[in-house]
Amino acid sequence: xSVFHTLRxxxxxxxxxxxxxxxxxxxxxxxxxxxxxxxxxxxGAKAKxxxxxxxxxxNLLIVLPGSNTSGGARGGSGSQPTLTWDDMRAIQNxxxxxxxxxxxxxxxxxxxxxxxxxxxxxxxxxxxxxAIRSWPVAAGVTIQQSDIESGAKVCVLGQTVVDKLFGAxxxxxxxxxxxxxxxxxxxxxxxxxxxxxxxQDYDDxxxxxxxxxxxxxxxxxKNYIAGMLMVGAASPDDTSRAEAQITNLLRDRHHITGADxxxxxxxxxxxxxxxxEGTKTMTTLLNAxxxxxxxxxxxxxxxxxxxxxxxxxxxxxxxxAVGAKPRNILMQFLVEAVTLSTMGGLVGLxxxxxxxxxxxxxxxxxxxxxxxxxxxxIAFSGFVGVGFGLYPAYKASRLDPIDALxxx
Amino acid sequence: xxxxxxxxxxxxxxxxxxxxxxxxxxxxxxxxxxxFVAVMGSSGSGKSTLMNIIGCLxxxxxxxxxxxxxxxxxxxxxxxxxxxxxxxxxxxxxFNLLTRTSAVENVELPLLYQGIGTKERVRRSREALERVGLxxxxxxxxxxxxxxxxxxxxxxxxxVGKPKVILADEPTGNLDSRTSVxxxxxxxxxxxxxxxxxxxxxxxxxxxxxARVIVMRDGHVTSDTxxxxxxxxxxxxxxxxxxxxx
Numbered sequence: 173x174s175v176f177h178t179l180r181x182x183x184x185x186x187x188x189x190x191x192x193x194x195x196x197x198x199x200x201x202x203x204x205x206x207x208x209x210x211x212x213x214x215x216g217a218k219a220k221x222x223x224x225x226x227x228x229x230x231n232l233l234i235v236l237p238g239s240n241t242s243g244g245a246r247g248g249s250g251s252q253p254t255l256t257w258d259d260m261r262a263i264q265n266x267x268x269x270x271x272x273x274x275x276x277x278x279x280x281x282x283x284x285x286x287x288x289x290x291x292x293x294x295x296x297x298x299x300x301x302x303a304i305r306s307w308p309v310a311a312g313v314t315i316q317q318s319d320i321e322s323g324a325k326v327c328v329l330g331q332t333v334v335d336k337l338f339g340a341x342x343x344x345x346x347x348x349x350x351x352x353x354x355x356x357x358x359x360x361x362x363x364x365x366x367x368x369x370x371x372q373d374y375d376d377x378x379x380x381x382x383x384x385x386x387x388x389x390x391x392x393x394k395n396y397i398a399g400m401l402m403v404g405a406a407s408p409d410d411t412s413r414a415e416a417q418i419t420n421l422l423r424d425r426h427h428i429t430g431a432d433x434x435x436x437x438x439x440x441x442x443x444x445x446x447x448x449e450g451t452k453t454m455t456t457l458l459n460a461x462x463x464x465x466x467x468x469x470x471x472x473x474x475x476x477x478x479x480x481x482x483x484x485x486x487x488x489x490x491x492x493a494v495g496a497k498p499r500n501i502l503m504q505f506l507v508e509a510v511t512l513s514t515m516g517g518l519v520g521l522x523x524x525x526x527x528x529x530x531x532x533x534x535x536x537x538x539x540x541x542x543x544x545x546x547x548x549x550i551a552f553s554g555f556v557g558v559g560f561g562l563y564p565a566y567k568a569s570r571l572d573p574i575d576a577l578x579x580x
Numbered sequence: 581x582x583x584x585x586x587x588x589x590x591x592x593x594x595x596x597x598x599x600x601x602x603x604x605x606x607x608x609x610x611x612x613x614x615x616f617v618a619v620m621g622s623s624g625s626g627k628s629t630l631m632n633i634i635g636c637l638x639x640x641x642x643x644x645x646x647x648x649x650x651x652x653x654x655x656x657x658x659x660x661x662x663x664x665x666x667x668x669x670x671x672x673x674x675f676n677l678l679t680r681t682s683a684v685e686n687v688e689l690p691l692l693y694q695g696i697g698t699k700e701r702v703r704r705s706r707e708a709l710e711r712v713g714l715x716x717x718x719x720x721x722x723x724x725x726x727x728x729x730x731x732x733x734x735x736x737x738x739x740v741g742k743p744k745v746i747l748a749d750e751p752t753g754n755l756d757s758r759t760s761v762x763x764x765x766x767x768x769x770x771x772x773x774x775x776x777x778x779x780x781x782x783x784x785x786x787x788x789x790x791a792r793v794i795v796m797r798d799g800h801v802t803s804d805t806x807x808x809x810x811x812x813x814x815x816x817x818x819x820x821x822x823x824x825x826x
Contacts, residue, residue, distance in 0.1 A: 495665020495693040
């Protein structure tokens with residue numbers, strides 16, 4: 173008996189009890205739907221987290237000055253400026269894994285345009301900062317090397333600051349703003365960047381050359397950096413090595429032999445990884461539900477197949493009488509079970525994809541339906557059909573034709 | 581040329597709990613090709629067991645059974661299935677047609693397990709249905725056919741695989757007298773075409789249409805007689821019209 177014909181007989185048998193077949197496949201439908209859905213949502217959430225951390229800066233390390241200890245009380249990180257400008261240049265020049273280094277000096281200051289004012293974070297930095305954070309300008313230019321060398325009174329504005337001081341959709345490039353009453357010329361406006369993973373508005377900031385910052389806004393610690401360093405590693409794989417290299421370099425330069433470093437390094441790639449652990453937990457939970465549902469669905473199929481074998485005992489007897497071998501009967505019921513489970517898998521797949529699309533639209537996520545997951549889900553549902561259909565099919569194939577023909 | 585069916589000292593014992601039931605206590609029998617044999621006997625006489633063994637649905641406990649020259653009493657389940665498929669055809673009292681399945685698809689069932697292609701299958705099934713006079717009802721489902729028509733579909737199914745022997749177990753048990761005679765006429769026709777027919781019945785007037793009557797009792801053959809059979813076609817013409825089947 174050909175495979176095609178076996179399939180046709182199976183389909184016909186299933187179509188005879190449409191409602192029953194549908195209810196039987198429900199377990200498979202829910203199971204496969206949950207698998208597709210959970211993977212899609214999990215991948216979507218992962219992509220979202222990755223995107224958020226990428227917006228903070230690619231391959232980002234932050235080097236913070238260390239703490240001081242006075243009279244037994246230890247200050248927090250950054251309480252004592254320990255990083256020097258020479259340290260910065262050493263990191264920049266001596267380390268192979270480091271691509272960019274930029275200082276970040278911060279001060280909350282009142283910024284004024286001709287008719288508006290706004291309190292915002294004024295940050296002294298260099299042009300590398302924008303490279304590390306892959307943050308282009310929407311208009312004008314960023315801070316130039318010449319600005320840093322000359323200590324020019326120029327600034328680059330974040331989009332939120334532009335909105336507050338000049339109004340939306342205005343072009344402030346070339347205009348003047350006053351920071352701490354000192355006039356600065358606007359040389360550029362940054363592209364909109366949005367929020368940090370913690371909800372902080374990246375666009376609410378004004379950037380000036382760090383030399384100007386030290387001279388005009390927050391006064392001089394000549395050799396020490398009164399802020400932090402942002403370091404961009406050459407590649408994502410280099411962040412850990414860069415962290416180790418910077419640690420060794422700074423310990424060497426600061427003559428530290430004991431345990432307590434006088435600086436801190438934050439590795440944001442690791443932070444991103446730990447965030448993704450949370451997503452993984454959720455995906456694992458959904459997958460567990462899906463697995464349970466698939467097993468329950470399989471048991472449902474087994475149950476209905478046993479009922480079907482009993483109902484069709486006379487048919488089995490007749491088929492045997494006219495020449496069906498045990499293996500023909502086995503195949504017939506096995507194909508029926510696999511058809512049931514695979515149909516359930518296909519319906520579940522469609523519903524899962526649909527559900528993922530709906531979630532994607534309503535939450536603005538990039539839910540991804542991975543083709544390998546689709547193939548795995550269909551294969552697994554077929555496997556469930558074989559696994560749970562085998563016993564009823566075997567039972568049918570072992571029937572005695574005489575008893576089966578006489579069965580009422 | 582050896583006989584088509586040869587039984588020698590065939591015994592069959594069933595174990596029912598602690599009790600052994602001797603259904604057949606040593607049956608010797610030969611049936612030649614083209615014979616029309618009726619097996620009679622009361623219930624419990626062993627005639628159904630004999631039919632199951634002749635039909636290769638069951639194996640004897642001891643003894644020899646040669647079917648078409650082959651020893652089948654020790655064959656495996658798969659081999660018996662092949663024998664049933666190619667050499668035997670079955671007709672049952674309750675027809676045993678697949679419901680909600682057309683006449684053609686019911687008839688082609690044995691060919692399916694012979695692995696014959698769709699075109700050939702349908703052609704031969706139509707041919708068999710035409711032979712039993714149902715050429716106009718190929719696509720009818722069993723529920724759309726009368727009892728006599730359903731039994732004729734079953735006979736078409738029995739002959740479609742070109743068997744040497746047709747085994748009919750009380751084929752007229754569920755039919756009225758006129759359709760019973762119609763069915764017997766069909767069997768007689770098959771006999772003339774060279775097919776051996778073995779028929780189990782407990783109705784003496786049905787057994788009259790067979791050329792040979794074997795009577796069973798308590799697992800033994802008690803009588804084996806040959807006579808000139810009544811012609812079913814003639815009997816049908818003599819029947820009053822008002823008794824005609826619907």
